[in-house]
Amino acid sequence: MVLVLAIGDLHIPHRAADLPAKFKSMLVPGKIQHIICTGNLCIKEVHDYLKSLCPSLHITRGEYDEDSRYPETKTITIGQFKLGLCHGHQVVPWGDLDSLAMLQRQLDVDILVTGHTHQFKAYKHEAGVVINPGSATGAYSSVTYDVNPSFVLMDIDALRVVVYVYELIDGEVKVDKIDFKKTSTATI
């Protein structure tokens, strides 16, 4: 039972001041085992804050990140699942599912987590699942107009993943979940 937080596109301090208070109250240390961050934090203070939530922190570089040492892509194995991480501005057209599927096949992962569009998406295709946690601060995006703050928490339990989607809609936190299993031999 591993809890993995997928979060990104905070754009602090340029486009947003901080995470929404309701999100902050929920994100306490000790509960989460891994954090995967799509990028665009942008400053070191945000990095430190995420590190305080969980020491196991994986970040990929977004185009506005101040720290240039983050990698472009990353792959992590958690339990039975391989997770891939990429910010997404490299994949053109932005947010196009077929192109992202290409990236997923390239990285050879079961779950690909990308960002940049500031919109939550969970999509399944033959090669695997693509998850976009959206923007945790609801920062302005040139791609979409209505941006709700959102992030994703994955509960990885053997061959089953439960994806909890946390969205801030009209000042209230709404939580939904998505369930999927991995068939043992092939990808999902």
Added chain:
Amino acid sequence: MRAKKRTTSLPAARMDHVPDSYTHICQTHTHTHTHTHTHTHNINTFTLCIQTLAKIRSNNMVNKRVPEWLNSSMWSSPATGSSPPPKSRSQSSPSHEDRIANHTSKSSTVTSVNASVNETRESPPSPGVTRTKSPSESVTEAPATITEVRDPLARSGSSDNEISPREDASRQAQLLEELSRKTINLGELQRLASLGIPDGPGIRSTVWKLLLAYLPRDKGLWPSELAKKRAQYKSFKEDLLKNPSEITRKMEESTSKNGEDKGLLSRSEIPEGEHPLSLGETSVWNQFFQDTEIIEQIDRDVKRTHPDMHFFSGDSASAKANQEALKNILIIYAKLNPGIRYVQGMNELLAPLFYVFKNDPNEDFVVNAEADTFFCFVELLSGCRDNFCKQLDNSVVGIRSTISRLSQLLKHHDEELWRHLELTTKVNPQFYAFRWITLLLTQEFNFADILHIWDTLLSDPEGPQETLLRVCCAMLILVRRRLLAGDFTANLKLLQSYPSTNIGHLLYVANKLRSHSTS
């Protein structure tokens, strides 16, 4: 019975002599030397010290009573007594007994030379131990004479601490006979158990289960009761030891929509707002995270339980399995008792129970030792719960009140020692008695001795607390010489690492306190 103080013409020994002779006496006491010449020497100095003490006491103008039997029992040498030692255990061979008998007779002649002698002292009773004679009888026989001098043992009533193997075997036979009956007489079993349970195979395990009301008295009901309890424990385990993922999986009825190969994954509602970051009080996840702390604490304590014993610690598979069982029991107890949860120290109370039950020769009992231990642990803690509850510390039932009861008990039986400890050296009983009482003495003695003490504690029909206080009081009285001679640091050091003693003797003295409580 009050001891009248009397000044003597002998010169008072210097105070700095006193500690030496005290420790010397204590050493001989524990080593049970029986060379008469050294013994005579001891008696001289001892007598001197007693008289000095008497002088000091008499100077204080307050009645501080040291029971006469106490003085003599210091020598821990039982003539083979006619009165039964209710809580003694066989610790030595019969030859030791004979030596002690010689010891006694010799000492009595010496004391007659030194000071007031007890003319009416009864002669060392015959070796036959008659169980029926109660200790109180022998006490009342003791005549009231001046008692600065250590009284010969016979006066104290034959205190037979060491039982010969022959008697041990007979006790075992009695116990087995009692256990083999169809309906077990609990009172009789308690009485037999309070004398100490022999180490024969499986006896202690069964007797403890009966004493803790886990097994019913009617033997015919045992299979059904056991099956019921074990099934109950199994269901506890299934319910309480699961992680929230499994729980939420069971909560939802919907099947996973794995059918589609492509497309947006459908989002579904969360049942009752159960998500991992939920901060709600009733949330399964929130409770899980709160429990994680306790589980970690339990894990740490279990790993530290009895590190010297292979049964509990080490890398062997059995030790790990045992630790796992201990952890499960403690976790389930903590979850079922949200009022008290887990407190450090419960693992120490659990360890002897599990050890005894796991070492039962009966296969069925061994396999189910975890379930059996759980219920017996619950029963044991039901008496001691209040000691672990922080809020009750200052209340009537809390640990502070229990400690003050111990203090009062000590004052009642040995006021001089009480005064010295609490007022002169200011050793607050909380410093040592807290651990003694809450952990039922598991940290003070070695494991085998703990089992013997627990035989007595568990066999008390009113629950272990009363007997425990008496045993603690006896522990203090047995080292009174050293305590009286020591200052704060020395006394505290002594009491916090209590020296190993003859357990049979300790329990005997504790029982004597019971009979003395009304005098």
